[in-house]
Amino acid sequence: MIIEATKKDLNKIVKLKLKMFQEAGPDNNLPSNIYDNILDHYTSLYENDRIKHFCYKENNEIIACAGGFIKDDIPYCFFEPYYYGFIGDVYTVKEYRNKGYATKLTKEVIKWLKSKEVKTIRLLASKEGKSIYKKMGFENTDEMYLEI
Numbered sequence: 001m002i003i004e005a006t007k008k009d010l011n012k013i014v015k016l017k018l019k020m021f022q023e024a025g026p027d028n029n030l031p032s033n034i035y036d037n038i039l040d041h042y043t044s045l046y047e048n049d050r051i052k053h054f055c056y057k058e059n060n061e062i063i064a065c066a067g068g069f070i071k072d073d074i075p076y077c078f079f080e081p082y083y084y085g086f087i088g089d090v091y092t093v094k095e096y097r098n099k100g101y102a103t104k105l106t107k108e109v110i111k112w113l114k115s116k117e118v119k120t121i122r123l124l125a126s127k128e129g130k131s132i133y134k135k136m137g138f139e140n141t142d143e144m145y146l147e148i
Contacts, residue, residue: 017089054067065089067109068085071085
């Protein structure tokens with residue numbers, strides 16, 4: 001069953017996000033208080049209606065989630081509208097993968113972002129997720145990356 005997450009669900013969502021970081025590899029750069037930092041930041045975003053997560057629950061546990069964020073960083077803050085949508089926190093617990101949960105949740109996020117009059121949606125795709133997003137109409141960009 002898909003649910004629209006509330007602030008009460010944030011502690012579970014943040015734990016899933018940290019699992020996602022562990023699996024992706026960048027968790028070695030995270031500070032020791034990362035859980036509290038993310039929870040505080042997400043709580044503020046929820047209070048300002050700048051974020052929304054959709055989740056699958058089974059036995060009252062979140063087994064998959066996807067989040068939509070309203071962002072207004074450079075250069076988008078100079079455009080009309082001055083914000084864009086970002087999809088993140090797309091994660092499914094290992095034993096529930098390959099059942100279409102991520103796709104269904106991402107579609108819910110897109111609906112929410114459209115309701116916020118977002119004109120552009122961005123995301124960072126894992127190798128496993130790229131084919132899912134391409135099927136939804138996302139395209140690769142010319143963005144480049146340098147780790148220093």
